[in-house]
Amino acid sequence: MGPAQANESNGNLAPELQGEFVQGAMIVGRSRESATVYLNNERLKVGSDGYFVFGIGRDDENDIHLKVALPSGETWQESYSIQSREFNIQRVDGLPQRTVTPDPEVQQLIRADNVKIAEARNINSDRLDFSEAFVWPAEGRISGVYGSQRILNGNPSAPHWGLDIAAPTGTPVYAPAGGEVRLTAPDMVLSGGTIIIDHGHNIFSSFLHLHAIHVEEGQVVQLGDLIGEIGATGRATGPHLDWRMNWGAVRVDPALLLPER
CATH class of the missing domain: 2.60.40 (Immunoglobulin-like)
Structure with missing residues (x-):
């Protein structure tokens, strides 16, 4: 930074x-x-x-x-003053409505997952891991970026909040900074295998679509520790890591914290 x-x-x-x-x-x-x-x-x-x-x-x-x-x-x-950015916006029309709006049963499962995620982030810990330099959590090709958005049948979808790193299933995922594991879930509807790490002061990292999870809730990890493996679980079209970061409810861009490679 x-x-x-x-x-x-x-x-x-x-x-x-x-x-x-x-x-x-x-x-x-x-x-x-x-x-x-x-x-x-x-x-x-x-x-x-x-x-x-x-x-x-x-x-x-x-x-x-x-x-x-x-x-x-x-x-x-x-x-x-805040510098504005240009984000990639794509329009996709003519989709079957069921692909735009999930079935009610699926929506209920998604809401239950969201409750677990909110509970995991409902803490403002004294940890200071956020103050250290972050590193890349995995090797691979950048396949998705923060802030991009699709407009499906005229309805704006939620922006993509993560940095996507595409790599074969089983590629190691490492902690990009130290912290405490607040959530591990093997099979969330949208995010599949999921880990949330607390870096302190309301800063959290989320790791989605994991094939395997190698940490437990409450475990303290250090920068570079193995935490999981890349997969294609949940709603994913191929194996990749979707790494997201939050300051409370504010979504921030992990790519802005990383060194060039």
Whole structure:
């Protein structure tokens, strides 16, 4: 991640910021441990050594306002504009309706899966794994990108939230950063074999369509640990890893955290 640029109004209080202010970005900050940090007037969690983090949504356009306040009453604040991105939009017409809208029974199963996913992410832990550099979780070809979207029979589908890495079934999947495993599920309707890892401060990674899972819920993993194998489980047209990241309910782009390869 590259450093964000700021017009520092009070340089001695300005936090260190890593990341670009673009749609889909994750911004990691570091201030004084005693500081209170606000994002658009909402208080952020500040961890040990002053680390904090927040995400920028795919469609966010409004300026971001950051404020740092110390117990002494000193403050620093700055606004940042968000750089827009162009996402690939495809229109597909003439599809049978059943391929656009799942059957009611399937919808019920999907809702049950979504409850489990929401419960796994319903935690704001003190972990600071998000502050470390992320690495690629698997070898393979990039076959899908964050933010792309299809319009099916005139109805916009949900954007694709992940980074897809296509590779043969059984290709190892490694933890791109440390964290605690919050969910393992072998057969979710849409995502198939699924793992969710908590990197701290509401930052989560999800790994979808796995052929095999090699971790357990509650297990702490380190960067580079083997966690699973690429597969084509759930709704998948071929073997690939769909890696998604969240800051709470905000979907961020994993590709923006990775080194070029």
